[in-house]
Amino acid sequence: MVPNKGEIILKIEDLSVCYGPIAALKKVNLDIARGEIVVLFGSNGAGKSTLLKSVIGLKKPAEGRIIYREKEINLWKPESVTRFGIYLIPEDGGVFRTLTVEENLQLGAYHFFHQYQNQFEVVVHLFPVLKQRLKQIAGTLSGGEQRILAFGKALMSHSQILMLDEPSMGLSPKYIIQIFETIQALNQRGYSILLAEQNVRQALKYAHRIYVLESGQIVLYGNAGDLKNHPRIKEAYLGS
Amino acid sequence: MKIIIAQMINGIALGSIYVLLVTGFNLMFLVGKIIHFAYPYIVVMSMYICWGLLKLTSNLLIAIAGTLISSVILHMIIEPLFRHINTRKGSVDINSSFIVSLGIALILTEIMSHQLNYGFPIAFPLNWMSNVMFLEINLIRISSGQLYTLLVAILLTLMLFMFIYQTQSGRAFRAIAENISMARLQGIPIVRLNLLLYSIAGLLSGIIALLFSMLLGSASPWLGEYIALKVLAVAIVAGLGNLKGGLICGLALGIVESLIIHFLPGSWSNAIAFLMMLMVILIKPRGIFNKNSIES
Numbered sequence: 001m002v003p004n005k006g007e008i009i010l011k012i013e014d015l016s017v018c019y020g021p022i023a024a025l026k027k028v029n030l031d032i033a034r035g036e037i038v039v040l041f042g043s044n045g046a047g048k049s050t051l052l053k054s055v056i057g058l059k060k061p062a063e064g065r066i067i068y069r070e071k072e073i074n075l076w077k078p079e080s081v082t083r084f085g086i087y088l089i090p091e092d093g094g095v096f097r098t099l100t101v102e103e104n105l106q107l108g109a110y111h112f113f114h115q116y117q118n119q120f121e122v123v124v125h126l127f128p129v130l131k132q133r134l135k136q137i138a139g140t141l142s143g144g145e146q147r148i149l150a151f152g153k154a155l156m157s158h159s160q161i162l163m164l165d166e167p168s169m170g171l172s173p174k175y176i177i178q179i180f181e182t183i184q185a186l187n188q189r190g191y192s193i194l195l196a197e198q199n200v201r202q203a204l205k206y207a208h209r210i211y212v213l214e215s216g217q218i219v220l221y222g223n224a225g226d227l228k229n230h231p232r233i234k235e236a237y238l239g240s
Numbered sequence: 241m242k243i244i245i246a247q248m249i250n251g252i253a254l255g256s257i258y259v260l261l262v263t264g265f266n267l268m269f270l271v272g273k274i275i276h277f278a279y280p281y282i283v284v285m286s287m288y289i290c291w292g293l294l295k296l297t298s299n300l301l302i303a304i305a306g307t308l309i310s311s312v313i314l315h316m317i318i319e320p321l322f323r324h325i326n327t328r329k330g331s332v333d334i335n336s337s338f339i340v341s342l343g344i345a346l347i348l349t350e351i352m353s354h355q356l357n358y359g360f361p362i363a364f365p366l367n368w369m370s371n372v373m374f375l376e377i378n379l380i381r382i383s384s385g386q387l388y389t390l391l392v393a394i395l396l397t398l399m400l401f402m403f404i405y406q407t408q409s410g411r412a413f414r415a416i417a418e419n420i421s422m423a424r425l426q427g428i429p430i431v432r433l434n435l436l437l438y439s440i441a442g443l444l445s446g447i448i449a450l451l452f453s454m455l456l457g458s459a460s461p462w463l464g465e466y467i468a469l470k471v472l473a474v475a476i477v478a479g480l481g482n483l484k485g486g487l488i489c490g491l492a493l494g495i496v497e498s499l500i501i502h503f504l505p506g507s508w509s510n511a512i513a514f515l516m517m518l519m520v521i522l523i524k525p526r527g528i529f530n531k532n533s534i535e536s
Contacts, residue, residue, distance in 0.1 A: 056425060058421060058424075058425075077424070078421070078424040078425055079424045079426075079427050079428060079429050079430060082424075082425060082426065082427035083427045087425075088425050090422065090425065094422065094425070096414070096415050096418050096419065096422065096423075097418065098414065098417075098418045099411065099414060099415065099418070103411050103414075106408060106411060107408075107411055107412060107415055107426055107428070108426065110408070110412065110426060110427050110428055111427055113408060153426075157426075157427060
């Protein structure tokens with residue numbers, strides 16, 4: 001399951017983030033190697049979203065460093081981080097609901113518009129459903145189709161790391177499996193994936209490494225294969 | 241009947257200027273996240289600049305170019321002000337932008353009523369208005385100024401909507417309008433697009449100033465307030481931030497006003513237009529074209 005460890009492309013060191021007086025993350029360390037699927041487990045309010053938001057630059061860290069491709073990106077704006085190759089699909093779906101499917105894809109390719117046509121072929125090959133819906137307003141797609149569109153949009157952006165905030169939330173079981181298979185397919189195309197998830201059972205099947213976050217601190221981490229049978233995971237997340 | 245046709249043409253010319261104003265205002269609301277109440281005041285200020293340049297140089301080209309450039313510069317001056325409020329608050333704050341814009345409007349009015357032309361209304365020279373009758377059949381009179389206004393306004397509206405709906409920057413504008421933080425996650429450079437927005441709004445206000453000066457032939461320090469209230473009302477009646485709604489309501493207001501002038505003394509046109517808008521707002525509080533729900 002575990003591929004040969006590539007070079008580390010994203011490294012988070014002693015990251016702390018506060019909302020006013022409340023610390024949402026306390027000295028979190030995390031790294032992602034090229035070509036890896038890393039899953040971040042944790043219940044609601046454990047700090048998963050906050051971690052993803054501070055990597056992308058939506059939330060400024062109180063202390064610590066975020067290093068991506070040998071650059072310190074802690075204080076970068078989201079638009080610069082995205083342009084530099086990290087893409088976040090947020091919890092609420094990540095599509096522009098008032099724009100058409102095609103316009104969403106065009107905006108996905110904002111900084112690579114000259115390569116739009118090539119990348120477009122790749123995306124509609126992977127997600128044929130989008131080709132039938134090009135002129136449709138994205139808000140009228142079903143929840144699952146909107147997630148697919150968000151993936152398509154992410155692919156248009158030529159990113160290297162794809163971060164997903166609870167992509168399975170609110171979807172039917174059929175779609176959840178499809179989403180995870182899509183994530184795996186993207187990973188095989190060379191994307192490194194950082195996934196925040198509550199659906200531990202599914203995510204464990206696809207993850208290479210996992211981190212467990214509890215009230216803002218990493219309490220457990222390691223290879224997915226090793227931790228699958230860890231008592232703490234079993235007890236807290238798999239319910240057995 | 242013929243008079244009504246003439247008034248209709250006049251109304252469409254006036255209405256398409258309202259459309260341009262409302263579209264500029266709505267773009268500022270949607271993309272710049274501000275309520276730019278002072279927008280029409282800047283248009284009137286540009287009319288004063290145009291008038292001043294005509295007086296100084298009596299060269300049409302210099303006046304036109306000077307008006308356009310100065311209205312872009314005026315917008316570039318106020319851009320950092322609004323950006324400061326929006327970043328200072330951490331989130332977009334439409335209320336305080338309205339107060340700042342109101343302040344700008346008052347300052348411009350004070351300048352115009354104390355410093356320029358001793359506060360008297362200004363009149364544009366006849367050659368500027370190109371008040372040659374283009375068409376004159378019995379009572380139907382259409383001056384070439386009216387005709388230019390009509391053509392330019394319609395062409396500009398088309399270009400503006402093409403820009404918003406067909407170009408990558410226009411798409412980015414609509415993305416920012418829908419959800420600014422998601423637009424940033426998309427890598428859309430907010431600051432650069434904001435500058436583009438202010439230059440477009442500036443250029444637009446310059447062109448509107450030229451059109452107004454041709455259509456009205458005069459301006460006064462109080463013209464800004466007169467137009468600003470109408471623009472605000474049209475934008476709200478159509479549904480704040482609804483571009484297509486603004487297009488329809490702006491045109492409708494121009495036509496209705498011109499027709500009222502035909503049947504009643506001119507001073508009534510404002511009262512009746514506002515009465516109609518008041519009734520619309522009572523029936524559809526979120527405007528004609530916006531859905532009547534909070535979340536959309």
